[in-house]
Amino acid sequence: MSTWNDPPGGFHPISAPDYLPRPQLAGIQLQRLQSVVTRAYERVPLFRSRLEERGLKPASIGSLTEIASLPFTVKTDLRDTYPFGLFASPMEEIVRLHASSGTTGKPIVVAYTQSDLDVWSEVMVRSFVACGLHRGDVIQNAYGYGLFTGGLGAHYGAEALGATVIPISGGNTERQLMVMADFGVTALCCTPSYFLHLLESAKEMKIDFSRLRVGVFGAEPWSDSMRERIQEESGIRAYDIYGLSEIIGPGVGVECRDQRGLHIFEDHFYPEIIDPESGEVLPDGAEGELVLTTLSKQAMPMIRYRTRDVTALVSEPCACGRTLRRIRRIGRRSDDMVIIRGVNVFPSQVETALLRVEGTLPHYQIVLTREKGLDQMEVKVEVTSEVFSDEIRKLESLQHQLEASIENILGLRVKVTLVQPRSLARSEGKAKRVTDLRNV
Numbered sequence: 001m002s003t004w005n006d007p008p009g010g011f012h013p014i015s016a017p018d019y020l021p022r023p024q025l026a027g028i029q030l031q032r033l034q035s036v037v038t039r040a041y042e043r044v045p046l047f048r049s050r051l052e053e054r055g056l057k058p059a060s061i062g063s064l065t066e067i068a069s070l071p072f073t074v075k076t077d078l079r080d081t082y083p084f085g086l087f088a089s090p091m092e093e094i095v096r097l098h099a100s101s102g103t104t105g106k107p108i109v110v111a112y113t114q115s116d117l118d119v120w121s122e123v124m125v126r127s128f129v130a131c132g133l134h135r136g137d138v139i140q141n142a143y144g145y146g147l148f149t150g151g152l153g154a155h156y157g158a159e160a161l162g163a164t165v166i167p168i169s170g171g172n173t174e175r176q177l178m179v180m181a182d183f184g185v186t187a188l189c190c191t192p193s194y195f196l197h198l199l200e201s202a203k204e205m206k207i208d209f210s211r212l213r214v215g216v217f218g219a220e221p222w223s224d225s226m227r228e229r230i231q232e233e234s235g236i237r238a239y240d241i242y243g244l245s246e247i248i249g250p251g252v253g254v255e256c257r258d259q260r261g262l263h264i265f266e267d268h269f270y271p272e273i274i275d276p277e278s279g280e281v282l283p284d285g286a287e288g289e290l291v292l293t294t295l296s297k298q299a300m301p302m303i304r305y306r307t308r309d310v311t312a313l314v315s316e317p318c319a320c321g322r323t324l325r326r327i328r329r330i331g332r333r334s335d336d337m338v339i340i341r342g343v344n345v346f347p348s349q350v351e352t353a354l355l356r357v358e359g360t361l362p363h364y365q366i367v368l369t370r371e372k373g374l375d376q377m378e379v380k381v382e383v384t385s386e387v388f389s390d391e392i393r394k395l396e397s398l399q400h401q402l403e404a405s406i407e408n409i410l411g412l413r414v415k416v417t418l419v420q421p422r423s424l425a426r427s428e429g430k431a432k433r434v435t436d437l438r439n440v
């Protein structure tokens with residue numbers, strides 16, 4: 001295994017906005033904010049009616065701080081307007097759709113014009129550059145291709161950088177390791193938990209991937225201690241990349257060589273931190289919920305989108321020279337969403353799936369564990385007493401129906417365990433549905 005060094009590459013012209021003097025950046029942000037608010041007001045009925053309720057017009061926004069007067073957008077707005085209700089471009093101008101988990105049975109849908117895709121590639125190039133990648137790198141992209149934004153987002157960014165991209169997508173660990181060793185892969189994109197699994201399997205299979213230098217890991221929370229373990233065991237530098245479908249996908253923010261927080265591409269995404277209870281904007285440095293406004297999105301502008309991700313804004317200058325503010329690494333969310341093998345899961349989705357099948361009670365527990373670096377999810381569900389007295393064959397069939405129903409909604413194969421009526425703990429207040437044993 002090689003030891004890591006800051007790779008060559010240096011300054012890339014596309015990264016120029018990373019180094020703008022703050023006043024110049026603020027000028028660009030204000031102009032873009034005014035134009036995106038106007039676009040949303042003119043083209044998105046939900047946003048227009050919310051502004052009107054408050055007696056606001058796009059012209060009311062005369063300064064960046066006045067963004068705080070605008071209404072928030074939340075995930076349920078996407079559900080309530082499913083599938084296309086928040087689009088601000090006609091279908092003829094929309095060239096791509098992606099989707100992500102909603103809170104119940106239906107996903108949320110996000111849209112891109114060609115100009116949105118260009119912005120996305122740009123921020124992904126800037127992300128890769130910040131991680132020390134350049135032309136000549138061989139990037140194995142193990143984020144899932146498809147409706148998930150990770151695969152195609154990283155793919156087009158890697159191509160635009162001029163690197164060699166291997167579009168291997170997720171899964172098939174043996175093939176991943178073979179490709180990594182045989183194709184001289186220098187950088188890997190995947191979730192950090194999947195990389196842990198790859199590391200364990202590589203050890204077992206005695207596969208060496210000594211040319212691997214950089215990991216671009218995101219789509220789920222991972223701790224500093226997990227990073228230390230990854231870097232020590234593999235000899236690579238592991239960078240954290242952040243993003244969400246509603247805003248664009250991966251490339252909203254990324255770490256630089258200093259690995260002290262993720263720079264937000266503030267010329268395209270305007271960050272605020274709020275108190276999740278009161279909605280008040282908090283000062284830089286204070287921990288709260290990240291709220292993002294897209295400054296240049298056309299197909300689906302998002303104004304003050306509540307990400308539910310808990311972090312803080314860091315405004316102190318960074319040693320790397322980028323003037324972009326950073327966010328602290330995200331350790332938790334202010335709602336009950338969990339991420340399993342890169343798939344976002346809300347307990348309410350599991351509930352929807354369980355209730356579609358007869359014979360169960362609405363009492364369930366989701367137990368998350370990690371085996372050989374791979375996330376496992378088990379759903380324990382109580383059956384009715386009639387079903388409980390049934391013969392084993394019927395119980396097995398019910399178990400399979402429930403597994404299929406969950407897979408239908410989550411796209412994830414999980415284990416369902418049927419348990420006796422009244423055997424799961426009842427809560428007196430808010431039900432605690434998830435027991436997360438992955439990092440204990």
Ligand code: DLL
Pocket residue numbers: 100143149150217218219220221222240241242243244245246249250251307309330331333339344
């Ligand atoms: O996970 C986009 C992405 C793909 C990011 C590849 C990075 C790499 P969604 O599926 O919409 O999009 O999930 C977004 O995942 O609100 C966070 O809760 C979580 N998340 C994403 N990146 C990180 C990260 C993609 N670096 C949701 N650290 C977000 C912690 C993350 N959580």
